[in-house]
Amino acid sequence: MLLTLFPFLFTLALTFSRVSLVGGLHLSFAGLGNWYRLLTDPRFWTTLGNTVVIVTGAVSLEVVLGFGLALLAYRPLPGGAFFRVLFIIPMALTPIAVGYIWRMLLNETIGPLNALLQIVGLPPLGWVSGERLPLLSMILVDVWQWTPFVFVLCLAGLQALPEELWEAAQLDGASGGQTLRYVVFPLMVPTLLTAAFLRAVEAFKIVDVIFIITGGGPGTRTESLTLHAYYRGLHAFDLAYGATIAFALFLLVLVASLAFLRLTRRLRATEVWA
Amino acid sequence: MKRRPPALAYGILGVWSVIVLFPLYWLVTASFKDALAVHQGPKFLPWVDFRPTLDAWRNLLLGVERETIYGPLLNSIVIGSSSSLLAMAMGASAAYGLARLRVRLGPLANEDVLFWIVSQRIMPPIVTALALFLLLRTVGLLDTRTGLVLVYVAFNLPLATWLMHNFFRQVPASLEEAALVDGASRARALWHVVLPVSIPGLVATFLFCFLFAWNEFLFALILTFSRARTLPILIAAQHTQRGIEWWSLSAMSLITLAPVVLITLLLQGYLVGQVLGGGER
Numbered sequence: 001m002l003l004t005l006f007p008f009l010f011t012l013a014l015t016f017s018r019v020s021l022v023g024g025l026h027l028s029f030a031g032l033g034n035w036y037r038l039l040t041d042p043r044f045w046t047t048l049g050n051t052v053v054i055v056t057g058a059v060s061l062e063v064v065l066g067f068g069l070a071l072l073a074y075r076p077l078p079g080g081a082f083f084r085v086l087f088i089i090p091m092a093l094t095p096i097a098v099g100y101i102w103r104m105l106l107n108e109t110i111g112p113l114n115a116l117l118q119i120v121g122l123p124p125l126g127w128v129s130g131e132r133l134p135l136l137s138m139i140l141v142d143v144w145q146w147t148p149f150v151f152v153l154c155l156a157g158l159q160a161l162p163e164e165l166w167e168a169a170q171l172d173g174a175s176g177g178q179t180l181r182y183v184v185f186p187l188m189v190p191t192l193l194t195a196a197f198l199r200a201v202e203a204f205k206i207v208d209v210i211f212i213i214t215g216g217g218p219g220t221r222t223e224s225l226t227l228h229a230y231y232r233g234l235h236a237f238d239l240a241y242g243a244t245i246a247f248a249l250f251l252l253v254l255v256a257s258l259a260f261l262r263l264t265r266r267l268r269a270t271e272v273w274a
Numbered sequence: 275m276k277r278r279p280p281a282l283a284y285g286i287l288g289v290w291s292v293i294v295l296f297p298l299y300w301l302v303t304a305s306f307k308d309a310l311a312v313h314q315g316p317k318f319l320p321w322v323d324f325r326p327t328l329d330a331w332r333n334l335l336l337g338v339e340r341e342t343i344y345g346p347l348l349n350s351i352v353i354g355s356s357s358s359l360l361a362m363a364m365g366a367s368a369a370y371g372l373a374r375l376r377v378r379l380g381p382l383a384n385e386d387v388l389f390w391i392v393s394q395r396i397m398p399p400i401v402t403a404l405a406l407f408l409l410l411r412t413v414g415l416l417d418t419r420t421g422l423v424l425v426y427v428a429f430n431l432p433l434a435t436w437l438m439h440n441f442f443r444q445v446p447a448s449l450e451e452a453a454l455v456d457g458a459s460r461a462r463a464l465w466h467v468v469l470p471v472s473i474p475g476l477v478a479t480f481l482f483c484f485l486f487a488w489n490e491f492l493f494a495l496i497l498t499f500s501r502a503r504t505l506p507i508l509i510a511a512q513h514t515q516r517g518i519e520w521w522s523l524s525a526m527s528l529i530t531l532a533p534v535v536l537i538t539l540l541l542q543g544y545l546v547g548q549v550l551g552g553g554e555r
Contacts, residue, residue: 007401007402007406008397010409011401011405014405014408025408025411069286069287069290072283072286072287073287077283083287083291084542085542087290088542089294089538092485092537093531093534093535094527094530094534095491095506096491096509096530097527097530100523100527101297101298101300101527102297104300104301104520104524105297110312110316112316112318115315201395204398205399205400207400211491226398226399226492230492230495230496233404234407234496239407243401243404243405246398246400246403249398254396
């Protein structure tokens with residue numbers, strides 16, 4: 001507790017300070033200087049935009065894919081256990097190693113993705129050097145690693161649904177698609193929202209795979225807020241300003257979380273939740 | 275269930291399996307390539323379009339690079355297991371207290387305390403990492419195993435508490451009450467009755483904490499440089515050297531990933547058990 005609360009307050013203090021490390025640690029009050037600098041720092045806005053794009057893109061894809069795959073895999077079907085185990089594996093893998101694997105795959109000259117594109121007659125793509133594609137590549141990697149998380153939660157949610165539900169719907173003459181849309185989906189909304197929320201909280205912190213694959217480049221096109229804070233804090237050794245970026249990220253996640261909790265409370269009130 | 279054509283279902287599941295497996299396949303084959311096979315453009319099939327070699331593995335395990343990987347590997351094992359043991363023990367105690375005793379902290383009751391513990395994950399690690407850098411620097415724990423262990427315990431404690439809390443809720447309180455009625459002290463009841471039935475939960479909690487500590491990157495990056503650096507830092511450091519030696523880096527990655535995959539397979543039963551158990555609650 002001391003180890004998380006104290007650093008947290010210390011970071012807050014740093015955002016209003018100037019730091020000097022010459023002959024021990026010295027802090028001096030700097031007022032709102034760091035915060036003013038943050039708001040006028042174009043790189044902050046770029047990395048904020050990158051982070052938000054990655055979070056929204058990756059999380060929505062993960063929810064759709066994870067739910068879809070769970071729908072296919074949750075019923076007893078021959079070989080089902082194999083798929084369930086296999087699909088879980090990526091999310092346990094060391095993110096740095098995953099980043100490195102994808103660095104190989106996305107490599108534009110010696111990587112296999114462009115080679116496969118050429119085999120089917122398509123031009124090679126600038127996975128990590130293009131204008132907008134690098135950010136999409138980061139989303140791709142996140143989707144590969146974290147769709148399993150949504151998959152597991154959906155699997156649990158689906159298995160918690162009563163067996164009779166399907167039969168009742170079928171007796172009422174509902175088709176597979178109708179059952180899914182009007183019976184299963186509404187019941188799964190809480191699970192899907194929770195999965196999206198937990199994933200979003202984690203995705204806001206994204207840094208490892210970007211650090212390995214592009215280092216934030218080309219330029220700052222894939223730099224996330226955490227990476228920006230790290231570069232400012234420990235490469236440029238401007239700890240006070242790095243702390244300010246980090247704290248801004250925290251405020252962002254906090255506001256997003258509170259908005260989410262309010263949304264679910266409203267849903268609960270309107271009985272969609274049941 | 276619905277009359278979905280199983281062929282289509284299998285087709286989609288198969289496609290996703292390929293998507294999951296291909297990157298791992300690429301990693302494994304890359305560790306058996308030499309410089310030529312890597313730089314001549316992508317080679318897909320061993321023995322067909324490149325000649326597999328054990329050079330990378332030999333160098334890493336027996337040869338010149340042994341020194342490079344030995345330190346970080348040992349650090350990862352020591353830091354991972356000791357921090358997970360501590361987090362597990364402390365988390366279990368906290369969770370037991372929360373599950374069995376009524377805790378009041380002003381207006382906060384048990385559920386709020388638990389929520390507060392869990393909500394710490396909302397805070398991005400970079401927020402504390404920069405401050406911890408200064409703190410550990412001040413007390414001289416920067417680039418030490420002790421420093422990283424302390425940080426990982428703090429980082430894993432919410433998770434451990436939450437997992438053990440879920441677990442203790444499923445253990446009927448009547449079990450210890452019976453022991454207490456029989457005249458056992460609370461300590462004896464804990465040691466001889468609660469602990470034995472909690473072992474599966476403790477093991478799972480340990481493994482989850484170990485996974486997080488083993489995989490963690492940002493704290494290790496900021497708080498270690500040479501003596502205490504872990505495997506992820508070793509892998510990350512490779513791309514600052516002149517050119518990347520893909521083959522040896524692939525072998526290093528596989529060594530890093532092996533225990534992780536093993537733990538996942540072990541935990542899979544627990545996950546499914548929890549998943550199925552969740553349906554009955």
